[in-house]
Amino acid sequence: MARSDDEFVEFVQAASSRLTHAAYLITGDRHQAEDAAQTAFARTYAAWGRVRRKDAYAYARTVLVNHIIDGWRRPLKEYAAEEVPERPGAQDVAQTVTQRAWLTAALARLTARERAVVVLRHFFDLSEADVASELGVSVGTVKSTNSRALAKLRVDEGPEDALIGGNGR
Structure with missing residues (x-):
């Protein structure tokens, strides 16, 4: 892994929980929140060379909010799956x-x-x-x-x- 990839991995580990939680608060849906956070990280990685020295978290947060707002404008059609996804253990x-x-x-x-x-x-x-x-x-x-x-x-x-x-x- 290149040095910048290591930095990105550290960034994702540090920011993942908070960004996903914020997406959940905005969307009200855990699955949409996880998808939105993943999209934000993917888009942040694509621009990592430009944003890593600046405020990468602010960039990822902006991408997250814009992605969610775009989803409100153009709702995604969802299709039922054949199998039920695994459920995490309830430890709350x-x-x-x-x-x-x-x-x-x-x-x-x-x-x-x-x-x-x-x-x-x-x-x-x-x-x-x-x-x-x-x-x-x-x-x-x-x-x-x-x-x-x-x-x-x-x-x-x-x-x-x-x-x-x-x-x-």
């Missing part, structure tokens, strides 16, 4: 499962734009200007969308720390 603790279920249900009630803004703003801890730049909207749109989304989430009762600051990553 009850509290983690409860928080994840609450968060998924709460985010599912938001619009696609609201979910994207909340995840980028609070999960990735991006500034309003950065979120606006990544989504191609104005800062005012990010502010109003975030405010509206958080108001919707506050109405729900549940583990408040699951969305922002909790260790549900």
Whole structure:
């Protein structure tokens, strides 16, 4: 393996969990999230020579969000498979499962734009200007969308720390 390939492998190992979790928060579907993260890593690898010295994680995150948004614009048709995929063993603790279920249900009630803004703003801890730049909207749109989304989430009762600051990553 070349040196840059070793660097990419290290990058993927360091960023995989967080990027996949962010994709899950945006899509609400584990399989779509894994596919989106893999696509982001594949596209990041294709541009690795340009981005490895810069902020590779920001590049991968941008690719991830753009890929998910493209999927909303052009939904992919899925076909049923003959065989059921393997199921991983359920090793989650009850509290983690409860928080994840609450968060998924709460985010599912938001619009696609609201979910994207909340995840980028609070999960990735991006500034309003950065979120606006990544989504191609104005800062005012990010502010109003975030405010509206958080108001919707506050109405729900549940583990408040699951969305922002909790260790549900």
